[in-house]
Amino acid sequence: MLIPHDTRIALDTVVDLVNTAPESEPGDGLADTGALYAFAERHLISGVGVLGEKDLRAVQDVRSRFAEIFAAPDARTAADLVNGLVAAAGTTPQLTNHDGYDWHVHYFAPDASIADHLAADCGMALAFIVVAGEQERLRRCEAPDCRRAFVDLSRNRSRRYCSSRTCGNRLHVAAYRARRKEAAG
Ligand SMILES: [Zn+2]
Ligand SMILES: [Zn+2]
Numbered sequence: 001m002l003i004p005h006d007t008r009i010a011l012d013t014v015v016d017l018v019n020t021a022p023e024s025e026p027g028d029g030l031a032d033t034g035a036l037y038a039f040a041e042r043h044l045i046s047g048v049g050v051l052g053e054k055d056l057r058a059v060q061d062v063r064s065r066f067a068e069i070f071a072a073p074d075a076r077t078a079a080d081l082v083n084g085l086v087a088a089a090g091t092t093p094q095l096t097n098h099d100g101y102d103w104h105v106h107y108f109a110p111d112a113s114i115a116d117h118l119a120a121d122c123g124m125a126l127a128f129i130v131v132a133g134e135q136e137r138l139r140r141c142e143a144p145d146c147r148r149a150f151v152d153l154s155r156n157r158s159r160r161y162c163s164s165r166t167c168g169n170r171l172h173v174a175a176y177r178a179r180r181k182e183a184a185g
Helices: 005-018 033-042 053-071 075-089 114-131 165-184
Strands: 094-096 104-106 138-140 149-151
Touching (some): 005 033, 005 114, 005 149, 033 053, 053 075, 053 114, 053 138, 075 114
Antiparallel strands (some): 094 104
């Protein structure tokens, strides 16, 4: 599956956003405005201005909407959720080539709040995945003590674990065992 660069960046952002929720991490990774500023900085979300409690609550709300999309049992459910989220964010698609990046589309409105910015751009990235017929790639880690979200970009949709150190290791161990079994058999 060929994914445009900006879509990939938006996917990284939405995965990180969903994984700040208490159900993925112990404690809330977006518990205060300081954490929200750090998140915006980490994902190079420009022009967010001054962030307050209202922004924090709005982003937490958008985060739970995205979590629902990752939990969607089928493309129809995911599509309805993405449509609702993106419509509420009031998108204004604009071609741009700011800061040395090649031409790409910003979906958020020029004066969008950070919550609307995330809902529009990350929502459209997930829309792209649904359009590609790849909604099943939006996954939750299958490790028993881990529920982190991830996007499975492996060729054969075989990824089962998130990329955190512990779960990534499980994957390596499983692959190693499989190779040994193959070699032995
Ligand atoms: Zn941009
Ligand atoms: Zn995991």
